[in-house]
Amino acid sequence: MNAQQLCDRYAAGETEFVAAPLGGFNLAGADLIGINLTRADLHSASLMFAYLSRAKLAKANLSGAKLSGANLNQALLTGANLHNADLHGASLQGADLRSANITLATLLDANLIEADLRGTNLSGANLTGACLRGANLREEKRTYSSSLTGAILCNVDLQGANLKGADLPRANMSGANLREVNFRNADLSEANLSGADLSGAFLSEANLSGVNFAGALLTGAKMERVLMTEADLTKADLAGALLIDARMAKTQLAAANLTGVRLNRADLSRANLKNANLTEAEMIETYCARTDMTGVNLTNANLVRAELSTAILTWVEWRGATMPDGSEYRD
């Protein structure tokens, strides 16, 4: 069977092509809506601008396939091999990609709105400019979680996506739209989130150690119990963020906006908070051993039982602050 014969048979009403050997076929622009290509071999096939919406491609071999501009909306791609596939500008809205191998694939400017990506391996994939609003990358089990190790996710739109427990170590998500994303328990260690918008994101218990958050927007983010040692939050905006029990040793928070944050019981030992704004911050029992707090603004902050005895506290604005012993600050 060659490409033309496949198209002719499909046009004649045949839709079942399970495990068909179609490697290297040129099916660019072909109308194959709803076709059943389960376990088909389509490696290195050209499917540019092909119409494959609602196609069944479970466990199909699409490694190295050219799928740029293809329409795969609501396609079934569970367990498919998309390693090194080119999906530039492809539409995968609502597609089921659970457990697919998408390593090193190009998903530049692709539409992945509401796609199910649970358990996928996206390591090394390029998702720059892709739209993943409402996509699901939630961890099913520890052994069955989405992996985005080293993925390129610059300017990606993941607003409202579920990435609970996802593996994103060293991922580049600079400038990404991550508003209200669920990163609960996710591994984002050493990821680049500079300039990203994480306002209202759920990051509780996530591993954020060594993350670059420089200039990021984290207003109102829920970050209880995060591990954020040695993260760079220089000039980041964390106003109203929830950082209760956060582990933030050696974190860079110079000139960060921490207005109204809740840092109760957080560990800020050896962190750099130079010139940070902690106005109205709640710092009950916060641990500030050798924390550099030069020039911080603690106006109306609550520091009851906070450990400040070894912190560097020069040029601090204390107006209206409640001191560790419960008294109000007096000049």
Next chain:
Amino acid sequence: MSVQTSLGAIAQTFAQHNNALRLRKLIFCACTQRWESDRTRLEQQPWPQLLQDLYYRYPNPEALGDAIFGVVKQLNRQGEYSRLAQIILDQLTPLYGENATETTQFLTEQTQFFNEETQFFAPTAPHLDPDDPDTTTIITIAANLNAMEQNLRMRKLLWCLRHNSWENDPQALLRIDLATLIGDLQQEYPTREDFKQALGQVVGNLSRRREYEAIAASILEIINPLYHAMFSPDPNLGDALPPVVMVMEQTPAATTIQSLETEVHLQTAISPPDLSEFPALDFLKSDNPTTTEYDLKTSTNFTPAQPPPALQSPAVKLPDYDRYGVRLAVMKYANPLRAKILAFSILNHNFTTDSHEWSSLRTQPFDDLLRLLHEEYSTWDHLVEKLTATAAQLEAPAESTQAAEAIAKAMKPYYIPSR
């Protein structure tokens, strides 16, 4: 009004501004080259002192604009801070105008400063002699143009008039030396009528014609002394006449100027200049002539003409351009790659899928292309026209047209609704 008094008034305005703190941050950084987020530190310096530091640090609006926008470029919320930067520039620019009016040494001083400091700014033209009465007039006119709220758009018009090209870059526009430009225009258009006709022609080719007509009227009023001093007023144009109602009926080929009170009817056939090679120019060729009425005041005291209400206070508050929102809306209703190719084709040249342009397409992020489209086309109608025309020329015109519709729909909220 002295500079100090004006600074005091601006200080009061800024102190009551909704974004007073951000204004402070910008000004503070422009003065100290350091970004300060600490409110207490920022508020330590009283507003008048802060503004005084800024004003005396930068010798003219061009340098001030460079400094303020230079700060904005390094920030994350560039859209928000750009607007604030423009407010600062708009408020302080007239003060430099006052300074120029106060002294005839303006040009010489500026020239010296730029020669010493940088080659970046356009030096003043050597043929302008500050002691020459004509040059004094030019300097005064330049200062008056600078003092106008719409001085950036005035610069755009005057630049186009002189160079036959449209300049959109605010930095480049602010670098224009207005006195030199006006001197050049005076030589190119020896009579006020020549100047007026040419200006009308430029305006007639713009998509925001109504807005620019009002700006052109202000320019004409301000440059009046330039011709008043040298030439007898043209009775037909009413320089010595009471206020004239001017009706401009413009088609691409003709401009009609009608004075209702004097019953003088001038019709001048004008061949529009071939500006098609300048992509930044907006050509909204309408079969229906647009009629705009406004008073052409004949006084020489530089009182600006009353702009139409739309210019005084925009009736429609447009939302900030949301790159994620636009991209999402396009992707939902069109093939992302077709839409990207369409945007690329409009901004570059028609893309063919069998060409070797894929790598070029890959290097240009889709949302960047969409944002550039929004910047390039100043009216929604013009954008739609371009999208539709280009889509029809591409491979897969049906899908490309669908992409055109999706882009148009996604961008519509960010344009002023057409009347």
